[in-house]
Amino acid sequence: DAMVIQNPRYQVTQFGKPVTLSCSQTLNHNVMYWYQQKSSQAPKLLFHYYDKDFNNEADTPDNFQSRRPNTSFCFLDIRSPGLGDAAMYLCATSDGTSGLRDEQFFGPGTRLTVL
Amino acid sequence: DQQVKQNSPSLSVQEGRISILNCDYTNSMFDYFLWYKKYPAEGPTFLISISSIKDKNEDGRFTVFLNKSAKHLSLHIVPSQPGDSAVYFCAASASGAGSYQLTFGKGTKLSVIP
Numbered sequence: 001d002a003m004v005i006q007n008p009r010y011q012v013t014q015f016g017k018p019v020t021l022s023c024s025q026t027l028n029h030n031v032m033y034w035y036q037q038k039s040s041q042a043p044k045l046l047f048h049y050y051d052k053d054f055n056n057e058a059d060t061p062d063n064f065q066s067r068r069p070n071t072s073f074c075f076l077d078i079r080s081p082g083l084g085d086a087a088m089y090l091c092a093t094s095d096g097t098s099g100l101r102d103e104q105f106f107g108p109g110t111r112l113t114v115l
Numbered sequence: 116d117q118q119v120k121q122n123s124p125s126l127s128v129q130e131g132r133i134s135i136l137n138c139d140y141t142n143s144m145f146d147y148f149l150w151y152k153k154y155p156a157e158g159p160t161f162l163i164s165i166s167s168i169k170d171k172n173e174d175g176r177f178t179v180f181l182n183k184s185a186k187h188l189s190l191h192i193v194p195s196q197p198g199d200s201a202v203y204f205c206a207a208s209a210s211g212a213g214s215y216q217l218t219f220g221k222g223t224k225l226s227v228i229p
Contacts, residue, residue, distance in 0.1 A: 031215060042219040090158060106158030
């Protein structure tokens, strides 16, 4: 089954220690997204890639970076995690041919704990 | 400043009855609305959507109603089934060149009681 895979499902890091979350997709979609969802909050878009074009949301902290080395993979790098960065991180993909009318397919998420 | 609001964190409904989940928005530029369903330990999955040119969209047991003047939409599930128990997110978007941002609500946890 075509799908969006996130590894690891649970990640524990220390305050200030860089961490990378990964996402892969077998859907061959053009667009990949990273969302942050804090407890009992709405998912919040951090950034997205349309193919190789990176699009950062205006209020995404500089501490968050992303890489997309190829169509299938996208990484979220948190350079110096703070306690406030503890959250569920959701990766999603969409075809990109119809803009926002495209259905977004989500991975199961990675829950990040910062000690 | 929440642009999409789901004011009911939770809802319990008897099996076979109607479930009504509500969503309000403040941004008048939003013109496309979606509902996503999320089971524990899984990512959200797309359920149904509606464009602002319509006031109703139906897909099987699921119907979404849009009231643009009130900036309100609702998701009706009839009849409700235990498998519908999940968190439901309302999301909205505004057309724009290169705009891919979905703005989500906080979600409503639906429990369908057998």
